[in-house]
Each structure stands twice: as C-alpha cells, then as structure tokens.
C-alpha cells in the first residue's frame with residue numbers, strides 16, 4: 001500500500017488543508033499520515049476572529065520519533081505552512097525522509113487572486129521559494145507562481161506566458177511545476193504542467209465554472225499528489241485532478257450561499273474513484 005505524509009494545518013471548520021487532504025487521499029486507497037502544523041478554529045479566507053495555535057515546536061519531535069521507528073513514505077506533500085520557521089523545519093524533514101523512493105510535492109498555499117493570505121509577508125514568500133526548489137512537483141496558482149518569481153500578478157495571459165512562467169519555476173529548482181487555475185479567456189479552466197526531465201508541457205481543461213469556492217487548490221493538490229503516488233503519469237494525474245476539482249465546484253453551485261467556506265467534495269468521491277480506475 002502506498003503511504004503519503006502530508007504536512008499542513010488543520011482548520012477545524014471550513015474545508016481546506018488537512019480536512020480535505022486526509023479524506024481525499026485516503027479515498028484514493030493511499031495511507032495518509034499527517035503532521036498538523038497549526039490548529040485554527042476556521043481557515044483564514046472570509047472568517048474573522050479565528051484562533052491559531054502554532055504547532056511548530058511539535059514537528060521536530062514527531063520527525064525524530066518516526067526516524068527511530070524507521071517510517072518511510074512514497075511521497076511527502078506539504079500545503080499551507082504557518083511561518084518561516086515552519087518552512088525551515090519542513091525543509092529538514094525533506095532531508096530526513098526524502099530520497100530516491102520518495103517524491104516531494106509542495107503546494108505553496110499562500111495567495112490567490114493577486115493577494116497574499118492574511119499573516120504572510122515577503123520573507124515568507126522567499127522562504128517558500130527556497131522550499132519549492134527542493135521539490136519534485138510544485139502546485140502554485142498564478143498568484144503564487146508570480147510571487148515565487150518576483151513578477152507582477154497578471155489576471156489575463158496566454159499560453160506563451162503560462163509556458164514562460166512554468167520554465168522560470170524550474171529555474172528555482174523544482175523538477176515539474178504544475179500551474180493551477182489556468183484560464184486563457186476561452187471559456188475553459190484547468191491546469192498546465194512542465195516536466196523538465198522530459199522537456200514537455202501538459203494541459204488539462206474543463207469548461208470554466210463561474211464560482212469560486214474555498215479549498216479547491218487543496219483539493220487539486222491532494223488529488224494530483226495521490227495520482228502521482230498511484231503511479232499515474234503527469235498527464236493522467238492532471239486530468240484526474242482537473243476533472244475532480246471541476247466536479248466539486250459544480251456540486252457546490254446549488255449550495256453556494258451556504259457553503260462559501262468550502263466545496264461539496266464529499267458528494268463527488270464516487271467520481272474520483274471512477275477516474276482513478
């Protein structure tokens with residue numbers, strides 16, 4: 001059985017990070033170990049007054065224990081990280097648990113729609129860029145990719161621009177960047193990837209849905225990472241992640257007013273299993 005370790009926060013209410021990654025990757029038939037980096041009462045997107053307990057101090061002890069008992073993982077997947085210190089500790093984790101048999105996927109979850117999430121600054125972005133340099137796969141949206149590269153955010157762009165961004169992301173050190181939320185203004189939305197080992201670009205699209213719900217980046221990254229762990233090709237993992245994410249957004253449309261805090265991914269798990277078969 002494949003085993004992934006995912007390192008990200010647990011937002012107790014509001015579907016994202018671990019409350020998305022754990023059920024989705026598990027449903028894909030992959031054992032999912034977790035390191036919660038922080039406990040928040042809700043995620044930070046749209047709620048105010050949320051609590052935030054930083055668990056940075058706990059991470060080295062967990063890693064040490066796991067090294068003692070000899071745990072090994074097929075993949076390491078990181079999402080939202082709460083601080084620069086935490087990024088450094090996660091980087092050490094990569095040194096100790098990464099290797100030839102274990103891929104690293106980093107979702108630099110820190111920004112969207114041209115803006116950093118609450119609580120992050122330029123120093124955090126620089127540390128995240130360094131962490132991305134240690135990954136096999138990174139899974140930014142266009143806002144995050146622009147921040148990682150120090151480029152201004154562009155809402156409108158074409159295929160050449162997306163491919164330029166993907167090539168530049170390889171220069172920061174990762175092997176295969178995956179750009180999410182790609183939209184060339186032709187009524188489609190999806191993802192684009194570049195595999196620097198094969199020197200090949202990959203695309204996957206569905207019809208654009210006029211709805212943005214929270215946590216879809218985490219859904220995409222969880223499914224893509226799970227797909228890679230299952231031995232799917234980049235193109236297959238991209239197709240599965242794009243289709244499942246679009247399904248989740250579609251299912252959320254009727255619930256949109258009540259469910260602005262997350263997507264109805266629970267209602268689409270049967271589709272996910274169909275796609276991975």
Ligand code: PXL
Pocket residue numbers: 009011016017040042043044045080109117214215217218
């Ligand atoms: O979905 C990314 C994410 C994860 N975790 C927390 C967040 C966000 C986005 O806002 O606030 C705590």
